[in-house]
Amino acid sequence: MDILQLGLEHTWRWFGPNDPISLSDIQQTGATGIVTALHHLPNGAVWPVEDIKKRKSAIEAEGLKWSVVESVPVHEEIKTGGSNRSHYLENYKETLRNLGACGIDVVCYNFMPVLDWTRTDLAYKLDNGSLALRLDIRALRAFDLFILQRPNAKTEYTHEEQKVIKNYFDHLTKDDKVQLTKNILAGLPGSEEEYTVEEFKKVIKAYARVGHKELRENLVYFLKEVIPVAEQSNVKMAIHPDDPPFDLFGLPRVVSTADDFRYLFEQVPSRFNGLTFCSGSLGVREDNDLVDIINSYGDRIHFAHLRSTKREPDGSFYEANHLLGDVDMYEILTALLKEQYKRLDQTNDRIPMRPDHGHQLFNDGEVITNPGYSLMGRMKGLAELRGLELGILKSVDF
Numbered sequence: 001m002d003i004l005q006l007g008l009e010h011t012w013r014w015f016g017p018n019d020p021i022s023l024s025d026i027q028q029t030g031a032t033g034i035v036t037a038l039h040h041l042p043n044g045a046v047w048p049v050e051d052i053k054k055r056k057s058a059i060e061a062e063g064l065k066w067s068v069v070e071s072v073p074v075h076e077e078i079k080t081g082g083s084n085r086s087h088y089l090e091n092y093k094e095t096l097r098n099l100g101a102c103g104i105d106v107v108c109y110n111f112m113p114v115l116d117w118t119r120t121d122l123a124y125k126l127d128n129g130s131l132a133l134r135l136d137i138r139a140l141r142a143f144d145l146f147i148l149q150r151p152n153a154k155t156e157y158t159h160e161e162q163k164v165i166k167n168y169f170d171h172l173t174k175d176d177k178v179q180l181t182k183n184i185l186a187g188l189p190g191s192e193e194e195y196t197v198e199e200f201k202k203v204i205k206a207y208a209r210v211g212h213k214e215l216r217e218n219l220v221y222f223l224k225e226v227i228p229v230a231e232q233s234n235v236k237m238a239i240h241p242d243d244p245p246f247d248l249f250g251l252p253r254v255v256s257t258a259d260d261f262r263y264l265f266e267q268v269p270s271r272f273n274g275l276t277f278c279s280g281s282l283g284v285r286e287d288n289d290l291v292d293i294i295n296s297y298g299d300r301i302h303f304a305h306l307r308s309t310k311r312e313p314d315g316s317f318y319e320a321n322h323l324l325g326d327v328d329m330y331e332i333l334t335a336l337l338k339e340q341y342k343r344l345d346q347t348n349d350r351i352p353m354r355p356d357h358g359h360q361l362f363n364d365g366e367v368i369t370n371p372g373y374s375l376m377g378r379m380k381g382l383a384e385l386r387g388l389e390l391g392i393l394k395s396v397d398f
């Protein structure tokens with residue numbers, strides 16, 4: 001028997017028929033599972049059974065399996081507790097029933113207000129010449145203070161910080177500013193929404209009365225409504241942590257730490273209320289003990305995103321090689337495999353993992369892929385993770 005069969009399920013994010021990386025390319029990477037979503041449907045719409053079936057058959061025709069939906073986006077009305085919340089909740093439940101009826105049993109989603117994951121630099125050159133994604137804290141703040149001109153921003157940064165930010169901003173060219181705005185607002189893959197600065201100013205107004213407490217309440221409200229349906233439909237819900245795991249532009253974030261998870265799991269104890277363990281997102285905070293999170297909530301991990309980040313002294317970070325950076329991938333994979341072994345005895349499910357984001361290597365830049373979703377870079381990540389996993393499986397006695 002192939003010993004990797006005892007390990008995690010190896011998956012790959014595919015953006016659907018328009019993705020320049022085809023299903024047959026993916027077959028060659030070593031992945032057997034596909035992570036995808038019906039990106040052509042607007043946020044908040046019900047996913048019809050026919051559309052789900054069509055996508056599923058296309059995947060299966062290539063000998064692959066649709067392992068995870070990433071994501072069924074949560075409509076802003078649900079996050080803000082707006083007057084149309086119940087309409088969007090009913091749609092969400094219907095989508096879960098439809099996915100369940102088609103045998104798709106893991107859904108990844110997030111509860112980040114307005115923006116999904118955020119970076120300021122999509123082509124940060126590493127020492128070996130490859131390109132990585134980076135979040136420069138000065139760029140983020142310069143956008144906030146001088147481009148967005150958010151009224152409260154000034155009160156949130158110290159005098160010293162404002163000097164550093166101003167100096168940074170003064171050195172940007174006109175093109176740099178356009179690029180920065182695009183990087184933040186034009187939506188990295190997964191966010192499904194794009195905004196102009198003016199539109200963004202409007203949508204963030206909806207959060208004037210939604211702070212941490214209210215956002216948490218709205219998330220718990222969502223879970224209380226949706227988890228019973230997920231359970232009946234046999235669909236495990238896997239919330240993705242905030243990326244980055246701190247507030248942005250005055251918008252609250254409430255899924256950033258182990259305490260945040262604890263609260264959500266106490267409020268809605270069902271195992272169907274689970275998480276996407278994203279080592280790169282959680283690893284940006286030094287106070288997150290990643291192995292402890294796996295040991296504490298292992299049975300709720302329905303999906304794993306594996307990548308590493310390197311923190312910089314001022315709070316900036318960049319995406320490091322999958323096995324380097326601040327994330328101890330050996331410890332993380334060992335902990336995940338320990339959980340996997342328990343499951344093989346009990347439920348037989350395999351935890352799907354995917355190499356999250358990759359650097360741009362070789363001719364990756366010639367094919368227009370979504371930022372972070374290069375072919376070579378992700379394939380390198382997956383190959384390294386598979387090698388490490390094999391080594392652990394052969395040497396650790398679980």
Ligand code: DNO
Pocket residue numbers: 070071108109110116117189190191240305356357372
């Ligand atoms: C980025 C992704 C996120 C993720 C969503 C999940 O590469 O990890 O966009 O898909 O946050 O809902």
